[in-house]
Amino acid sequence: MRFLTSELLIKNGIIFDPINNVDGEKMDISIKDDKIVDKVSKGARVLDASGKIVMPGGVDIHSHIAGSKVNSGRILRPEDHEKDVEYKTKIKRSGVGHSIPSTFTTGYRYSTLGYTTVIEAAAPPLKARHTHEELNEIPILDKACYTLLGNNWFIMELLKENKLEECAAYVSWMLEATRGYAIKIVDPGGVEAWGWGNFITNLEDEVPNFSITPREIVVGLCKANKMLNLPHAIHVHTNNLGVPGNYQTTIETMDSVSNLYSGDKPIIHITHTQFTGFKGSSWLNLSSGAPEIADYVNKHKHVTLDLGQIAFGDTTTMTADGPFQFFLHKLSGNKWVNCDVEAETGSGIVPFTYRRSNYVNAIQWGIGLELALLVKDPWRIFMTTDHPNGAPFTKYPLVISWLVSKKAREKALAKINSSAKRRLDIPGMDREYTLSELAIITRAATAKALGLKNKGHLGIGADADVAIYDFNPSSMDPSKHYPKLKRAFGNAHYTIKGGKIISKKKEILDCVDGRTYWAKSRISKDLESSILENLKDMFEDSYTVRMSNYVIREDYLKIPEKIEVTAEV
Amino acid sequence: MAEITFKINKILRVPVDSPDLNPDSIVGKSLDEIRNIEIWEGNRKINLGEIFDVNGEQVDKIEDLSIRVIGDVSKVKRIGQNMSGGNIQIDGNAGMYLGNKMKDGSIIVSGDAGSWLGASMLGGRIEVKGNTGDFVGASYRGKSEGMKGGMILIHGDAGNEIGCWMKGGTIQIMGSSETYPGMHMKNGTIYIDKNCLCRAGAQMSGGKIIINGKIPEILPSFAIESIRGSARIDKEKIQGPFYLFVGDGNEDGEGRLYVRKEGNDDLKYCEDYLDMEV
Numbered sequence: 001m002r003f004l005t006s007e008l009l010i011k012n013g014i015i016f017d018p019i020n021n022v023d024g025e026k027m028d029i030s031i032k033d034d035k036i037v038d039k040v041s042k043g044a045r046v047l048d049a050s051g052k053i054v055m056p057g058g059v060d061i062h063s064h065i066a067g068s069k070v071n072s073g074r075i076l077r078p079e080d081h082e083k084d085v086e087y088k089t090k091i092k093r094s095g096v097g098h099s100i101p102s103t104f105t106t107g108y109r110y111s112t113l114g115y116t117t118v119i120e121a122a123a124p125p126l127k128a129r130h131t132h133e134e135l136n137e138i139p140i141l142d143k144a145c146y147t148l149l150g151n152n153w154f155i156m157e158l159l160k161e162n163k164l165e166e167c168a169a170y171v172s173w174m175l176e177a178t179r180g181y182a183i184k185i186v187d188p189g190g191v192e193a194w195g196w197g198n199f200i201t202n203l204e205d206e207v208p209n210f211s212i213t214p215r216e217i218v219v220g221l222c223k224a225n226k227m228l229n230l231p232h233a234i235h236v237h238t239n240n241l242g243v244p245g246n247y248q249t250t251i252e253t254m255d256s257v258s259n260l261y262s263g264d265k266p267i268i269h270i271t272h273t274q275f276t277g278f279k280g281s282s283w284l285n286l287s288s289g290a291p292e293i294a295d296y297v298n299k300h301k302h303v304t305l306d307l308g309q310i311a312f313g314d315t316t317t318m319t320a321d322g323p324f325q326f327f328l329h330k331l332s333g334n335k336w337v338n339c340d341v342e343a344e345t346g347s348g349i350v351p352f353t354y355r356r357s358n359y360v361n362a363i364q365w366g367i368g369l370e371l372a373l374l375v376k377d378p379w380r381i382f383m384t385t386d387h388p389n390g391a392p393f394t395k396y397p398l399v400i401s402w403l404v405s406k407k408a409r410e411k412a413l414a415k416i417n418s419s420a421k422r423r424l425d426i427p428g429m430d431r432e433y434t435l436s437e438l439a440i441i442t443r444a445a446t447a448k449a450l451g452l453k454n455k456g457h458l459g460i461g462a463d464a465d466v467a468i469y470d471f472n473p474s475s476m477d478p479s480k481h482y483p484k485l486k487r488a489f490g491n492a493h494y495t496i497k498g499g500k501i502i503s504k505k506k507e508i509l510d511c512v513d514g515r516t517y518w519a520k521s522r523i524s525k526d527l528e529s530s531i532l533e534n535l536k537d538m539f540e541d542s543y544t545v546r547m548s549n550y551v552i553r554e555d556y557l558k559i560p561e562k563i564e565v566t567a568e569v
Numbered sequence: 570m571a572e573i574t575f576k577i578n579k580i581l582r583v584p585v586d587s588p589d590l591n592p593d594s595i596v597g598k599s600l601d602e603i604r605n606i607e608i609w610e611g612n613r614k615i616n617l618g619e620i621f622d623v624n625g626e627q628v629d630k631i632e633d634l635s636i637r638v639i640g641d642v643s644k645v646k647r648i649g650q651n652m653s654g655g656n657i658q659i660d661g662n663a664g665m666y667l668g669n670k671m672k673d674g675s676i677i678v679s680g681d682a683g684s685w686l687g688a689s690m691l692g693g694r695i696e697v698k699g700n701t702g703d704f705v706g707a708s709y710r711g712k713s714e715g716m717k718g719g720m721i722l723i724h725g726d727a728g729n730e731i732g733c734w735m736k737g738g739t740i741q742i743m744g745s746s747e748t749y750p751g752m753h754m755k756n757g758t759i760y761i762d763k764n765c766l767c768r769a770g771a772q773m774s775g776g777k778i779i780i781n782g783k784i785p786e787i788l789p790s791f792a793i794e795s796i797r798g799s800a801r802i803d804k805e806k807i808q809g810p811f812y813l814f815v816g817d818g819n820e821d822g823e824g825r826l827y828v829r830k831e832g833n834d835d836l837k838y839c840e841d842y843l844d845m846e847v
Contacts, residue, residue, distance in 0.1 A: 078709070078710040080711070334713075
């Protein structure tokens with residue numbers, strides 16, 4: 001049945017909308033076209049949501065869903081697709097899934113979880129064209145991508161010469177050229193150093209040929225980010241990822257920019273913190289660094305974190321951190337793809353299976369959950385699995401069940417490596433996320449951290465992205481009935497994107513195209529022309545492509561949406 | 570033993586994906602239920618009964634069940650996938666993935682079989698009277714879990730990469746094989762009664778390959794260890810003498826490659842290395 005009016009009324013749902021301070025109240029939500037409005041006419045289509053949770057559509061702040069690295073992962077792993085095939089329907093295209101779903105399947109599966117906005121976490125600038133080609137093909141979701149800048153030659157050169165304004169101008173040009181949304185820093189300096197056979201092991205190590213340290217890169221880009229007024233903070237994957245004892249590096253990285261904080265919004269985001277929260281001097285005495293990190297975060301307001309929680313099972317790890325992937329390949333003996341992106345960054349891919357019985361994996365599982373339970377302010381910690389590094393995003397409902405229910409955690413604890421269990425603090429942690437907190441860490445806080453004003457809430461004027469879950473909080477306790485909650489969150493009763501009903505239960509009812517956000521920071525004309533002059537020479541010297549071929553035109557994006565800000569320079 | 574027959578009633582033009590034509594899915598079902606099992610013909614979902622005439626009677630115990638497939642089913646994939654008992658007899662040629670991941674029971678093919686015969690199988694027995702395609706007892710593409718147990722006997726020739734990533738069990742080929750038998754092999758036994766085209770045991774790290782015929786050359790990453798009077802497949806003894814090579818050195822492997830001395834004059838130079846002090 002098709003309705004001519006594009007008005008929709010969601011009746012009697014139990015609303016969780018933390019940005020507007022709505023915590024489990026019975027309310028109606030009115031939608032006209034693609035926005036949430038005050039009220040609709042009598043002819044509006046009515047969706048009965050009585051006894052069901054209604055939340056804004058989920059916003060995933062860090063997920064690897066598109067780009068050359070994701071695609072190489074697909075090519076590397078035919079066995080990943082064999083077990084998980086999606087047949088085509090009248091609306092859906094066929095595809096394959098599991099840890100690296102094909103583009104269409106990614107869109108369908110995210111939307112059946114109630115997610116409507118997902119950010120690709122690492123786009124190498126030179127490969128951004130490929131990233132956008134895949135983002136264009138991912139249906140339903142609104143998307144964006146972070147541009148990798150932490151090992152960029154020009155940035156390292158400009159920062160070494162202390163040309164901060166030029167660096168900021170270059171970042172602004174880069175985001176426009178790659179249609180990126182934020183500054184992503186991966187293993188600052190470390191990927192470049194590894195290209196010369198060296199390892200960066202702490203923030204004061206010098207990057208060969210550039211005589212710059214990771215600390216200078218992080219601080220420099222953080223200053224540039226502030227100058228440009230970009231909507232999101234710098235998005236940092238710290239040095240020493242996956243190395244025992246790296247929790248100290250994480251804290252030092254957070255602390256390196258603490259004096260730049262001016263009190264308004266967080267200025268640094270540490271991503272997949274689980275992988276950088278290892279304490280101990282070797283794999284044998286590995287333990288959780290989560291208490292120390294959480295303690296720092298609780299005392300300092302300039303940081304946000306996301307979890308990078310692992311779930312046991314088979315997945316594919318992929319990051320721009322080439323050296324770490326090489327290390328993982330040696331450790332696991334699994335197949336490996338490596339790539340050096342000229343003058344910019346690198347990347348690697350290794351399939352990996354997290355095992356309950358494995359001491360290190362069990363500790364990793366604990367670190368993620370401890371972080372979630374120990375960081376007091378839910379507005380500064382976000383739920384991710386660093387898809388697909390910790391687990392595919394389809395495991396989100398499982399992670400949710402661990403957060404809301406001590407009983408669910410105890411059940412998982414009973415099966416993990418027993419010496420790991422003894423070393424974790426989880427058994428003594430009683431905190432259980434409320435549904436409102438859950439809405440914060442999965443949509444409200446992430447939308448806020450990304451500076452997406454129309455996302456993550458259900459206030460008037462917000463985008464009509466709504467998720468309805470079949471779980472009645474007035475008659476059921478999430479903590480006790482966690483299997484029911486897990487099912488509900490794995491299988492949104494309705495997902496509404498841009499005012500259209502996209503999915504009901506697992507079935508996709510409609511398929512729309514989502515926007516791609518990119519950030520434009522307007523800098524002064526003088527600065528812009530001076531940096532463009534320099535850039536041409538740099539491109540001639542360092543790149544295999546011409547500068548004019550490097551820039552992605554805005555019309556290359558299917559539905560571009562520019563977020564424009566004014567820079568201070 | 571009760572028999573259910575599946576007689577193919579049309580000439581298949583496109584591949585048919587039929588993972589449920591196996592004893593586990595058929596046991597305890599009435600003939601009508603069996604005819605209604607869904608399979609894919611190309612991109613079309615059809616019922617088993619649309620391409621097969623199904624006859625026989627309901628069987629409730631898997632041990633008693635014998636499936637007889639009559640006609641050319643070389644376009645039908647995944648017959649006997651995941652089967653855990655009973656037996657399948659195919660009077661004709663079989664398609665790809667026959668006995669894929671099978672756990673127990675037996676399959677006999679009177680004609681030829683396609684590629685991926687007994688891929689990733691865990692146990693049971695497969696016998697093929699004719700020839701087979703590539704990847705007999707191999708892992709799925711990209712995976713490192715090949716055949717782990719059971720026995721595959723092929724009376725004719727086999728194709729490339731048989732026993733790829735094999736971890737156990739036995740493959741016996743009474744004819745010849747093409748390139749790369751036992752690639753990435755970890756354990757188990759491959760016996761080739763006639764010739765092997767080349768590159769036996771590339772990247773193997775364990776297990777045993779016996780080539781009873783001719784092979785033009787041995788990979789340079791294999792080292793000759795000795796000349797043995799005989800070689801064994803399980804309990805059966807094969808009279809030699811055989812050159813015994815150990816490799817693959819690129820993987821620090823301890824795989825054992827037996828090659829019949831007689832008829833392999835091109836390998837005679839290896840004997841010079843036997844007495845050399847290293």
